[in-house]
Amino acid sequence: MALAKLKQDVTDARLAAVSLPEGAAWINAARNDALTRVAAMGLPTRRDEYWKYTDPSSITAVDAPQAAILDNDEGPLFADVDRVKIVFVDGVFDEDASDDLTAEGVTIERLADVAASDIHWAKDLYGVLEARGQKPVARPLAALNTATATDGVVIRVTAKAEKPINLIYLHNDASSDAVLHNLVKVEAGAEVTLLETGPAASRFSKLLEVDVAEGAAFHHVRAQGRDHERRAVTHCFARIEKEATFKSFTLTFNGVLTRNECVLEIIGDDASAHVAGACVGDGKDFHHDDTVFITHDAVNCESRQVFKKVLRNGATGVFQGKILVKEGAQKTDGYQISQSLLLDDDSQFLAKPELEIYADDVACSHGSTSGAIDEDALFYLRSRGVPEKIARNMLTLSFLAEALEEIADEGLAEELRDRLESWLNRHS
Amino acid sequence: MLEIKGLEVKLEEEDKQILKGVDLSIAPGTVHAIMGPNGSGKSTLSYVLSGKDGYDVIGGEATLDGEDLLELEPEERAAMGLFLAFQYPVEIPGVGNMTFLRTAVNAQRKARGEDELSAGDFLKVVREKAKSLKIDADMLKRPVNMGFSGGEKKRNEILQMAMLEPKMCVLDETDSGLDVDAMKLVADGVNALRSEGRSFLVITHYQRLLDHIKPDIVHIMADGRIVKSGGPELALEVENNGYADILSEVA
């Protein structure tokens, strides 16, 4: 079927500016296939149902809009955590700033190197989960990432990783347009924590494909932030096998456009998948969109979506979350909550929670709310001598607490909580 | 200590006057009780004194040690030493009881130019005071008032009062919802705090609490005014005969 004219024009213009990177035969094929998918689906426009609440035009445009680099005296996150640091500056790997890519239990390679190898296990993952995740909802920006990404990391975890791996995305160039594609394969019984931090680029496209094998555990903690004008579209595609655990948490500060899509497919029994997010936005050009799609295709699995947004001065938050329980996925326990704390009347939260269930023995629940600060609680705190600003921030943090509780590691959670607190202090 | 003169208060949102000229003078070291029918304005008085939104003061004044209370923010009143034990303590999910208490204690100390309590010192004091009120460690760890029974909430109010060491304590029906033993605990907690420089305003419907906390003066409030004041025997009269006699006598 022919694409609508606007969509065709947007797609043609963007693809005309794309030249596929050259690599080994297998990745050339994967990139070509992805490009074919983009051409067939067309890039998103505001008229697409899936983009009703978020305008993708600045993402699909040929040139990345400028994004000023904000000065902020906060040091880097997780500085005291023993971790493997892998640094990208505006989407380009910085070898000098990075640690040796070695840690016990994991093998870490650069996508750029992997793409040049004639034979590599990555062949079975690169673009594979992304392509699976194109149904039932098209995600053309993800396919565009697969087609054009030249850098990223390729991680294989064979045991309990000795320490977390921290991808650090620095933003130094006010007009950078970065594309990164990361792969993580967690083998049976293995376990790893992936940290992602930093403002990344003026415009950032980032895709993560994760295969969590039987009994394995993948922990993901991410903090997007700082630069107000930055734009990011990220995708996480995960395949979760028997008795495996997937846990992802994202904290977002600032950003005129952030769209985080998380597409999880649970294919083995007794598995568990949690995805959570907290965001704080200030200003009418702040726009943050969490779009989640979880497919249950196995028995006795549990999934949890916990999303909390604090919006002030006309900020906009979006949540689109779906739980799809396939036929035969009995004993599914699916929970979804999306809530916003609107600190004024100008801010808005747009939510589209969905359940689609084809099994009869399941327990799924979802809820979405928008509210203001609880005035009675505020008065109670103040009547005990807590100054208003501190009291408001305490209540705001408490609103976000349920999302932060999804971080398994207390130390990491504590550090993010402190960052949130200082953000709130700067913005109140 | 607390001087209230001709205090008149209406609701902000509605054209409804609740307090119609309240006069009350509480000397340092004394215990006053207020009794009165439901809806007479007792809680409203306590809220207006502590600075809750939603009320307009349309006449009169209230001072604490000579300072105009009504101009101050709730936290400033608290730092001056005013404390209200709520009739309905508020549940605050996500804020730990200990964090809350420590933030409050240190905020008040800071506002008064005192040093903050260290985490260790604070913990020691809380544990000790919680123990005497039979508040266990688990309750201290939970979010503020979350999952507390009615009586536990009231004991938690007294714990907060003990930690904050205010000079003017207003207790709004702290006895309601308490079993006999808890009432004794709460009364002991209050009596332990009684001192020359500290005054209490105890709002209650029942004589029973006043058996434990002996008031110096008892006031009867009706329709937004103090209609009668007297000694402890006034509370007994209410207990035995209800309000009808008193109200008809003053009408």
Ligand SMILES: Nc1ncnc2c1ncn2[C@@H]1O[C@H](COP(=O)(O)OP(=O)(O)OP(=O)(O)O)[C@@H](O)[C@H]1O
């Ligand atoms: N926010 C409000 N909105 C509407 N009416 C109010 C509000 N606050 C107080 N009132 C009314 O003011 C009157 C006094 O209420 P208040 O709570 O002060 O009574 P009280 O003496 O404490 O009663 P009780 O013994 O039942 O606790 C009542 O008629 C009550 O309905």
Ligand SMILES: [Mg+2]
């Ligand atoms: Mg009352």
